[in-house]
Amino acid sequence: MIGIAHSRRHHWLRRLLDLGTAGYSANERRRLNILNAMAGLILVSAAAYALSYALTDAHTYRWVIAINLALIVMALLVPAAHRISVLAGGLMIMLSEIPALFGLVAILGRDSGIQLNLIVGAAAAFFVFGSTRPLLGILAVVLCAAAHIAAWFWFPVGMVSAEPGFLAQLYVGSALNAFVLIAALTYYSFRLVERAEAQTEELLYNILPSTIVERLREHPEASIADAFEHTSILFSDIQGFVPLSKSLGANRTVALLNEMMSRFDALSVKHGVEKIKTIGDAYMAVAGLTEPAGDHADRLARMGLDMFAAKDEVATRFGVTIRMRIGIASGPVMAGIIGTQKFSYDVWGDAVNLAARLESSGDPERIQVSAEARAAITPGWCRFESRGAIEIKGLGPLETWFLIPETDHRRQG
Numbered sequence: 001m002i003g004i005a006h007s008r009r010h011h012w013l014r015r016l017l018d019l020g021t022a023g024y025s026a027n028e029r030r031r032l033n034i035l036n037a038m039a040g041l042i043l044v045s046a047a048a049y050a051l052s053y054a055l056t057d058a059h060t061y062r063w064v065i066a067i068n069l070a071l072i073v074m075a076l077l078v079p080a081a082h083r084i085s086v087l088a089g090g091l092m093i094m095l096s097e098i099p100a101l102f103g104l105v106a107i108l109g110r111d112s113g114i115q116l117n118l119i120v121g122a123a124a125a126f127f128v129f130g131s132t133r134p135l136l137g138i139l140a141v142v143l144c145a146a147a148h149i150a151a152w153f154w155f156p157v158g159m160v161s162a163e164p165g166f167l168a169q170l171y172v173g174s175a176l177n178a179f180v181l182i183a184a185l186t187y188y189s190f191r192l193v194e195r196a197e198a199q200t201e202e203l204l205y206n207i208l209p210s211t212i213v214e215r216l217r218e219h220p221e222a223s224i225a226d227a228f229e230h231t232s233i234l235f236s237d238i239q240g241f242v243p244l245s246k247s248l249g250a251n252r253t254v255a256l257l258n259e260m261m262s263r264f265d266a267l268s269v270k271h272g273v274e275k276i277k278t279i280g281d282a283y284m285a286v287a288g289l290t291e292p293a294g295d296h297a298d299r300l301a302r303m304g305l306d307m308f309a310a311k312d313e314v315a316t317r318f319g320v321t322i323r324m325r326i327g328i329a330s331g332p333v334m335a336g337i338i339g340t341q342k343f344s345y346d347v348w349g350d351a352v353n354l355a356a357r358l359e360s361s362g363d364p365e366r367i368q369v370s371a372e373a374r375a376a377i378t379p380g381w382c383r384f385e386s387r388g389a390i391e392i393k394g395l396g397p398l399e400t401w402f403l404i405p406e407t408d409h410r411r412q413g
């Protein structure tokens with residue numbers, strides 16, 4: 001029950017912070033979230049001050065109460081201002097807060113400490129306008145500093161006579177308010193940065209092997225290039241995919257591919273295999289990459305058999321027939337980061353080319369393996385059917401085999 005209540009509170013807080021931010025980019029939304037949080041803090045602070053002054057002497061402090069009520073209205077309107085312009089909410093806060101605080105010091109005098117709240121402007125200015133608008137941020141900081149200094153020298157005594165004890169109370173409240181606002185804004189900003197970094201890191205881990213991500217984080221300027229002696233490479237492809245996609249249409253084709261590739265991704269995790277990439281309906285994975293694996297060929301062979309089962313489940317869901325070929329080869333490869341924009345982690349070598357040729361020259365619903373892959377697969381759990389020597393483009397005639405599990409539930413082509 002406690003967890004449910006916490007989840008509900010978080011949900012409502014998230015909705016409040018997102019007010020008026022729809023339609024903006026992720027970066028602008030984060031900035032507007034900070035503005036909404038700032039507006040919320042101003043609302044709570046102004047309401048507390050208005051109540052305090054009203055309870056002390058509503059008539060004497062009527063203008064102070066009026067200014068705080070105006071700040072409450074301003075804070076409530078900030079989310080609506082976002083819909084007018086990305087800058088409207090920030091300008092509303094700055095153009096209201098600076099004169100309001102200056103006016104409160106004029107009424108109560110500098111001993112009230114209200115001018116301390118203007119220091120918050122130095123911390124809030126760049127949150128309000130964002131790092132892409134430094135001139136506006138600098139202008140806001142200058143205005144806050146000027147108002148703070150002017151208030152100190154111009155209003156040693158306020159227009160309203162107040163008891164020293166009450167002024168001391170106001171000073172303590174203003175100091176605490178300034179500290180809390182600065183701390184809250186800084187904490188929330190760091191939380192947003194941490195969340196953005198976590199999302200970026202999660203994306204990197206989805207694109208690249210975890211060991212490669214760690215190397216990039218430690219040495220982002222260094223090139224990534226490695227050689228691996230013992231690996232196995234798998235390629236899969238759907239036979240007759242073009243006519244199948246035409247019969248399904250664009251939306252159903254994408255949905256089918258997304259579900260099938262997602263299942264293949266889950267299988268790569270299950271079998272400890274690195275997915276390298278998808279190209280249309282083709283899928284490429286490597287075992288024994290980034291970290292040695294003595295059973296690299298077994299991992300891919302078992303994954304290949306599971307891929308047939310996963311593919312059949314997807315085909316049944318979409319009411320179509322899907323026939324797939326798989327090729328597996330073993331041998332040394334090289335791997336590294338390719339490109340600087342939309343970069344990818346890629347693998348190349350003779351074994352990679354051979355695996356691709358084994359897939360394209362194979363039979364539907366079967367796994368064709370090279371001599372090296374056959375030798376690397378642990379005996380006992382599967383057997384091999386010789387296909388004899390076949391012509392492999394660019395490599396000449398090579399003997400290949402079809403992998404068959406001992407249960408012999410192979411698909412006949």
